[in-house]
Amino acid sequence: MLSCERYEMPETLAEALALWTGAPEGAQLVAGMTDILPWAREGRAGDVELPLAIDLSRVAELNGYERHGSRLRLGANVVWQDFLDDPQLAAWLPVMPYCSVWFADDQIRQQATLAGNLVNASPAADGTPPVIALNGEVELCRLANGQLMSRTVRVEDFVTGPGKTTLAPGEIMCSVTVDCAEGYGASFQKVGQRRSLVISVACLAALVKLDASGNRYEDVRLAVGGVGPVPERLRDIEDRLRGEAPDMALIAELAEATADRVGSRSRIDYRRRVVPGFVRAALEEATDRARSARGAAAKKETVNA
Amino acid sequence: MPEIDLSLHVNGRKVTRRVDPGARLLDFLRDDLNLTGTKEGCGAGECGTCSVFVDGKLVKSCLMPAAKAQGTEIETVEGLARPGELEAIQKAFHKTGASQCGYCIPGMVMAATSVLREAPEASMEEIKERMGGNICRCTGYSKIIEAVALARDVVTGRATPDALEPERVGDSFIGSNVRRLDAPSKVTGRLKYAGDMVMPDMLHMAVLRSPHAHAEIVSIDTSEAEAMDGVACAITASDVPGTDGFGVFVHDQPIMARGKVRHVGEAVAAVAAENEVTARKALAKIRVEYRELPGLYDPEDALADSAPVIHDYAPDNVVKHIPLRKGDIDKGFAEAHLILEDEFATQQVEHAYLEPEAGLAYVDADDVVTVISPSQNITHHRHMLSEIIAKPINKVRFIMSPVGGGFGGKEDMIYQGMLALAAMKTYRPVRLVFTREESIIASAKRHPSRVRYRMGLTNDGRITAIKFEMLSDGGAYGMSSEGVMRKAAILSCGPYEVDNIQVDTRVVYTNNTPSGAFRTFGGMQAQFATESMMDIAAERLGLDPFEIRRINMMRAGSLTHTQQELKSASIDRVLAEAEKASRWEAGPAGMRGPERGDLGGPGTRAPCTLGARFESKAEKKGRVA
Numbered sequence: 001m002l003s004c005e006r007y008e009m010p011e012t013l014a015e016a017l018a019l020w021t022g023a024p025e026g027a028q029l030v031a032g033m034t035d036i037l038p039w040a041r042e043g044r045a046g047d048v049e050l051p052l053a054i055d056l057s058r059v060a061e062l063n064g065y066e067r068h069g070s071r072l073r074l075g076a077n078v079v080w081q082d083f084l085d086d087p088q089l090a091a092w093l094p095v096m097p098y099c100s101v102w103f104a105d106d107q108i109r110q111q112a113t114l115a116g117n118l119v120n121a122s123p124a125a126d127g128t129p130p131v132i133a134l135n136g137e138v139e140l141c142r143l144a145n146g147q148l149m150s151r152t153v154r155v156e157d158f159v160t161g162p163g164k165t166t167l168a169p170g171e172i173m174c175s176v177t178v179d180c181a182e183g184y185g186a187s188f189q190k191v192g193q194r195r196s197l198v199i200s201v202a203c204l205a206a207l208v209k210l211d212a213s214g215n216r217y218e219d220v221r222l223a224v225g226g227v228g229p230v231p232e233r234l235r236d237i238e239d240r241l242r243g244e245a246p247d248m249a250l251i252a253e254l255a256e257a258t259a260d261r262v263g264s265r266s267r268i269d270y271r272r273r274v275v276p277g278f279v280r281a282a283l284e285e286a287t288d289r290a291r292s293a294r295g296a297a298a299k300k301e302t303v304n305a
Numbered sequence: 306m307p308e309i310d311l312s313l314h315v316n317g318r319k320v321t322r323r324v325d326p327g328a329r330l331l332d333f334l335r336d337d338l339n340l341t342g343t344k345e346g347c348g349a350g351e352c353g354t355c356s357v358f359v360d361g362k363l364v365k366s367c368l369m370p371a372a373k374a375q376g377t378e379i380e381t382v383e384g385l386a387r388p389g390e391l392e393a394i395q396k397a398f399h400k401t402g403a404s405q406c407g408y409c410i411p412g413m414v415m416a417a418t419s420v421l422r423e424a425p426e427a428s429m430e431e432i433k434e435r436m437g438g439n440i441c442r443c444t445g446y447s448k449i450i451e452a453v454a455l456a457r458d459v460v461t462g463r464a465t466p467d468a469l470e471p472e473r474v475g476d477s478f479i480g481s482n483v484r485r486l487d488a489p490s491k492v493t494g495r496l497k498y499a500g501d502m503v504m505p506d507m508l509h510m511a512v513l514r515s516p517h518a519h520a521e522i523v524s525i526d527t528s529e530a531e532a533m534d535g536v537a538c539a540i541t542a543s544d545v546p547g548t549d550g551f552g553v554f555v556h557d558q559p560i561m562a563r564g565k566v567r568h569v570g571e572a573v574a575a576v577a578a579e580n581e582v583t584a585r586k587a588l589a590k591i592r593v594e595y596r597e598l599p600g601l602y603d604p605e606d607a608l609a610d611s612a613p614v615i616h617d618y619a620p621d622n623v624v625k626h627i628p629l630r631k632g633d634i635d636k637g638f639a640e641a642h643l644i645l646e647d648e649f650a651t652q653q654v655e656h657a658y659l660e661p662e663a664g665l666a667y668v669d670a671d672d673v674v675t676v677i678s679p680s681q682n683i684t685h686h687r688h689m690l691s692e693i694i695a696k697p698i699n700k701v702r703f704i705m706s707p708v709g710g711g712f713g714g715k716e717d718m719i720y721q722g723m724l725a726l727a728a729m730k731t732y733r734p735v736r737l738v739f740t741r742e743e744s745i746i747a748s749a750k751r752h753p754s755r756v757r758y759r760m761g762l763t764n765d766g767r768i769t770a771i772k773f774e775m776l777s778d779g780g781a782y783g784m785s786s787e788g789v790m791r792k793a794a795i796l797s798c799g800p801y802e803v804d805n806i807q808v809d810t811r812v813v814y815t816n817n818t819p820s821g822a823f824r825t826f827g828g829m830q831a832q833f834a835t836e837s838m839m840d841i842a843a844e845r846l847g848l849d850p851f852e853i854r855r856i857n858m859m860r861a862g863s864l865t866h867t868q869q870e871l872k873s874a875s876i877d878r879v880l881a882e883a884e885k886a887s888r889w890e891a892g893p894a895g896m897r898g899p900e901r902g903d904l905g906g907p908g909t910r911a912p913c914t915l916g917a918r919f920e921s922k923a924e925k926k927g928r929v930a
Contacts, residue, residue, distance in 0.1 A: 001585065003327035005307055007372040034368045037329070038349035042742040047585065050327075055373060081362075084918070101915045105438030106419070108350055110362045111369065195915060196437030197351055 002040035006052045013061040013174065017143045019054050021170050027052035029172060032079065032111035034104070035120055062115075062174055065089065073139075073177045076115035080127075081106065083114075093178065094289070095130045095186035095205050102126060102188060102203075105196040115173050121159045122199075123264075126190065128231040129223035130205035131155050134178035142170040150174070161229045183297070184209045184219070185290025189278040201267065202226040202274050206282035210246075210290045217241050222279065227271050228263035237279065246287045248280075255279035313377050315340070316384030324371050325582075331355045333371035334381060341501035342382040342411045342494015344709075346440070346659040347741040353439030354408060354659055356415040357381050363419040365438070382411040382494035385418060394418055395492040396469040397456035398449070399484055405443035407491030408659040408709030412439050414492055417453045425461055429454060430917035442659055442710050487707075499678050499706040500663035500738040507665070508537050508577040510727060510737035511584035512720070513591050514747065515566035515573050518816035519600035519613070522565055522573070522593060530576055530590040535583040538730045539591065540723060541574045547695030551718045553685070553822070554787035555624070557616055560693060560722030565598065567615055567781035568818055570746030572720070577727040577735045600816040604755070604778040607813040615781065615814040622814045624779045625787040627794040629808035631868055637770025637805030641761025645842055649758065649834035653778070654751035656823060660709020661744040666724035667734035673700050674725050679708040681715045681822075693722055694729065701725075713822030714748050717784050749784050749821025752777040752812065754793075756834035766848050766856045770805040773797045775831065779812040780819035786812040789820070793827030798866050799835040800876045801857040806866055844894040851884050851891070 010016040020029060030036060030053050040048035056062055062077040072092055080103050083089050083096035090097045103109060103117075103126045117127035118138060136155040141148060155176075158165050167173065184207040192198030207221040220241045222234040237254045244250065258279050259272040308323040315338060322337050334340040334357065346354035348367050355366040358380035386392045391399065394417050404410045416439045420427055424435065432453045433446075441449060458464035474481040490496040527539035542549065542563035549563060550556035561572045574591050578584035599613045606612055607622040614620050638644060664678035674694060680686050683703035691701040708715060720737055727735040739747070759772035775793055779786040790810040797808045810827070812820075825832075843853040858876045865871060883889075890903040 001582070003325070003582065004370070004372075005326065007309060007326035007370060009372065009375065032368075033370060033373065034350060034365075037368050037370075038351075041349060042740065053326075053370070055370075057373065097919065098916065101434075101918070104350075105353075106435055107353065107356060107363050107365050107416075107438045108368065110364050195434075 001047045002037055002050065003048070004050045004053045007055065008052065009055045009058050011058050011060060013059055013141065013172070014148070016054060016056055016059050016172060017141065017148065017170075019052070020172060021143045023054065024051040026050060027054065029054050029056060031056050031076070031113045031116040032108075034108045034112045035116065056172065067092070067180060070180050071177050072180050073175050074114060075175050076113060076173050078114055080104070080109035080112050080114065084109070092180045092182055093130075093134065094181055094184050094293075095133065095188060095207050098186055098188035099126055099130045099205060102190045108197070115176055118155060118158070118176065119165060119167060119173050121161070121163050121165045123162045123229055123231075124200045124203070124226040125231070126200055126203055126225070128155065128159060129203055129225040130188065131176060131178060132231055132233055133205045133207055133221040133223040134181060136176055136178045138173050139175040139177065140167060140171040141174045142168065142172070152177075156233065159230050181207050181209075181221075183290075183293060185286040185288065185293055187282040187285035187289065189282045191274055200226045202271050202278065204275070204278040204282050206286040208283065208286045208290050210287075210294060214291065214294050216243055216245050220283075222282070224258075224261065224275060224278070226264070227261060227275055232261065234258065234261070234279070241283075248284065251283045252280055255283070309372055311371055311375060313374050313379060315379045316381060326370075326372055328371045329367055330357070330359075330369040330371045330374050330379075331366040333374075334366060334379070335501075339503070340381050340383050341497060344408055344411060344498075344660070345500070346408065346661070349741065351440070352409070352412070352659060353416060354412040356412040356419075356439065358415070358419070363415060382415055385414065386493065391489060391492065392418070393459050393466070393469060394421060394453070394456040395489075397452040397459070398492045399488040400469055400471065401448045401452040401455060402482075402485055402488075403444060403448040403452040404485065404488045404491040406658070406660070406708060406710040407487070407496055408498065409439060409441045410491045411494035413441065413449055417449075417456065420453060421457060421460055424918065425457060427457065428917060430920075432457070434915055434917045440659065442657060442712070496707055498660055498663065498709050499665055500660070500736075502665050502677065502706070502736070504665065504667060504734035507734040507736055508579065508727070508731060509581045509584050510575055510577045510724065510735050511581065511588050512572050512723065512737070512743070513574040513576075513588045513593070514743070515562060515569060515571045517566055517595055517597055518569050518602070519598040519615070520566050520595040521598060522562060523596050524592075524594045525574055526592040527574060529592070530587040533578075533583065533587050533590065535579040536587045537577045537579070537733060538727055539574060539576045539587070540726045540730060544726050544730065545693060545722075548692045551686075551689040551693065551722065552783045553682070553716060553785045555783040556689065557618070558782040558784070560718075560726070566595070568816055570743075570818065571781065572723060572747070575723045575727065575737075577731060577733075602815055602817060604776050604813045604815055607815050615816065619814060624783050624812045624814055625790050627790045627808075627810045629794045629797070629806065629866055631803075631864070631866060632770075632805035634770045634772055634805045634807045638759075638761040640763070640769045642764045643762045643842070643845060645758075645760045645762070645838060645845065647758050647838065647841065649756045649837060651754050651830045651833055653753045653818070653820070654823060655745055656710070656712040656714035656748070657745075658710025658712060658714060661739040661741055662715065662720055662748065663736070663738040664721055664724050665734060665736045666721070666728040668728050668732055669702075673702050674729060675702040675704065676721045676725055677704040677706050678721050678724075679706050679711065679715050680718065680721065681708065681711045681713070686718045686721055689718060690722060690725055694725055712824050713785070713826065716822045717749050717819075719747060719749075746818070749819045749823075750780070751823035752779065752786070752789055752820040752827065752830065754778070754830040756830065758834050758838050760838050760842060762842055762846065764846065766842070766846055766853045768801060768803045768857050771798050771803050771807070773806065773808045773831075773834070775810040777810070777812040777830070778815050778817055778820060780815055780817045782819040784819050784821035785826070786820060789822065789827040791827075793831045795865075795867055796828045797831045797835065799832060799839070800859050800874070801835075801839075801854070802859045802863040803857070803866070808866065840894075847893045847895070849891050849893055851880055851889065854880055
């Protein structure tokens with residue numbers, strides 16, 4: 001059972017930082033609360049008493065998203081359901097709807113934030129692989145001598161182990177900035193014990209872009225989660241495929257080698273069989289989707305012409 | 306206790322309250338506003354019985370602090386329709402028979418409402434996907450999904466509102482689609498389960514449970530807990546005035562651990578306090594000194610000569626042995642051309658009804674000790690409690706509240722005695738609501754069992770003899786074990802006539818969670834073994850699996866395993882229907898090679914995928930183009 005001495009809902013970042021800087025020992029920053037409430041139960045953390053919970057969900061500066069050139073800044077209050085319900089986000093981040101639909105369920109996605117998923121740093125987090133694949137960075141803000149300071153950290157460097165990040169005392173994650181991947185075909189693979197509300201045993205995000213001819217990979221992004229202490233980009237495969245024609249035999253060969261990436265401490269044999277299958281399936285699916293995206297775009301041009 | 310001012314709109318009305326800053330929206334709705342249509346099934350966001358709309362978005366109210374709802378518009382199941390009326394979706398649930406125990410239903414109705422609002426054109430697949438956060442244990446979802454599709458058709462004008470009206474019943478109710486009388490109370494959230502009930506001056510109970518599987522209780526000191534502000538009483542086995550002990554067959558279970566604990570999660574002491582938080586805090590102040598004893602965790606070990614004894618009355622740890630003899634198995638095996646031997650094991654299973662155990666007890670003006678609970682066996686409970694609390698039967702009353710799913714799991718009186726004791730000690734109403742974790746740790750499970758099977762057959766597929774030995778893990782207490790073993794023995798060799806059988810079903814005590822009644826009552830474990838043997842035999846003899854069953858099936862005039870002569874038998878018709886419905890490709894198992902033609906036809910469930918909403922969006926775009 002969770003109990004709170006104080007529950008604050010600051011409306012500006014300055015208020016939130018001031019509260020967090022002066023927070024008593026044991027205070028927590030909270031957003032969707034969808035992870036902390038189930039955590040504070042028998043068999044996990046048990047009865048938890050928080051001296052202060054600082055709820056960030058009404059901090060105006062953390063709302064919404066904005067595009068800067070090829071990069072997209074997602075405020076920390078962007079919730080998982082936004083990736084399904086907002087067509088603009090879905091177009092710019094084509095991997096996110098596929099990831100989101102496997103994340104918890106429609107109701108929890110209304111509360112849970114992408115930033116919260118990153119900051120929790122679960123090795124099985126669904127959000128980290130796609131964000132890493134999109135060269136994600138997080139913006140961490142704090143107050144220093146009354147001044148707002150911020151730093152930017154690559155998500156690959158931010159998550160350092162299970163539940164461990166480089167978030168420093170007094171810091172708040174304000175945003176997640178990722179590549180816009182318009183025109184990419186995407187896929188998200190996940191396996192767990194049921195369809196909704198399931199924590200990944202392993203998951204994998206893939207994005208591919210075809211060149212102007214539509215016959216070769218211009219870009220490939222792959223990242224895997226749940227098979228080691230931290231999620232990983234599969235850069236060797238990305239590099240090998242860039243410039244190549246989509247070739248299922250080559251993909252199968254590259255996929256086979258990924259079994260050795262599995263560094264988990266449990267269910268190793270199972271994961272070793274899952275990961276190559278994911279790499280193959282994700283690349284095939286993402287390639288098909290990249291082709292049909294090109295087809296749809298071409299059709300649109302014809303219609304407009 | 307700190308408090309915050311909360312102001313919001315609930316079902317269109319402004320509400321202002323001072324609340325505990327740690328309270329969940331669920332607690333606020335249920336406890337402060339008495340809106341008990343919103344249920345708690347798990348408290349961890351898994352089940353969806355607590356779904357409500359917050360600013361138009363469906364969320365799980367067990368995962369939202371009340372403070373977070375400051376200034377929002379909340380809509381609960383009570384707010385969907387005007388009092389006494391039903392919305393289309395509620396009528397559809399009524400029409401299709403989607404509500405059974407009803408405990409998941411308010412949440413299901415809310416999730417369905419969300420589907421109709423967010424995606425009124427949703428396909429069946431998309432409906433299933435969007436309802437994925439809500440669990441039901443009774444229906445298998447078919448009727449629920451059917452109801453949502455029906456409401457969708459009415460709301461979108463594809464069907465007329467008449468479709469929601471009851472079907473006309475002709476001369477006979479048999480063969481007619483009859484609506485359930487209790488559905489309106491369930492689809493509106495009006496029905497009160499035990500955990501929804503409140504009485505003036507009511508206390509809340511929390512239970513201290515054993516961390517050990519087998520340990521002697523050296524001492525229990527409740528004085529510090531009892532001295533706490535807000536605590537009305539603490540109870541232990543020493544408060545029992547009569548002859549302690551309950552159970553469906555053997556009264557081997559004290560209402561709280563007496564002298565020793567026999568499984569992890571066994572109740573050791575309980576506290577009744579002004580609120581749940583105080584009661585839980587008081588548990589931490591109870592001092593229990595244990596001396597750990599060697600435990601038994603495997604039923605085979607329980608039968609060993611030097612095994613620890615769990616109950617003094619049963620030095621061999623055997624709860625019950627049911628032997629069944631028919632014919633002469635030596636003769637039968639001598640006639641066999643083929644003898645097959647195998648072993649089959651099944652695991653422990655939790656019922657996982659969506660309503661966790663809950664009860665409310667009070668002593669009425671005539672000194673009648675009254676217990677309201679979703680007990681599946683109130684008359685027996687009443688008789689047992691009268692002995693335990695040493696009161697004549699006319700001073701003990703049990704009221705059965707609506708059962709939010711039982712499946713056999715609510716046959717055992719595992720908490721009603723504690724409530725009665727606390728009510729007697731305080732003369733105040735006392736309520737106990739299990740958490741999901743508590744329900745899983747303390748309630749009976751399906752018996753894990755092992756069957757050692759020996760089957761003799763002739764070359765033409767006739768069974769000549771069966772030797773069937775089942776060993777079941779009864780866990781720490783007897784509960785329904787004896788009945789389960791009887792049923793397992795009676796059903797052991799399946800619906801097949803076998804002249805020579807030797808069946809032994811045994812259940813033993815261990816220090817595992819007690820096993821008890823669970824749908825099929827021992828039948829499933831036995832049939833898993835028997836039907837597997839039938840398939841193995843068919844394969845070995847080169848027979849079609851249906852054929853070998855027809856060769857051996859019971860007919861009118863057959864003698865059952867307990868030697869009852871059957872006047873009629875229906876297995877021939879069951880087999881014929883099953884063969885037809887499965888589009889069975891006749892022939893022995895080996896004849897098809899790697900591919901068979903009877904898989905994947907209409908009615909076959911598609912593999913588990915998600916993303917139906919993307920496909921329907923694509924379809925919609927396609928239609929526009």
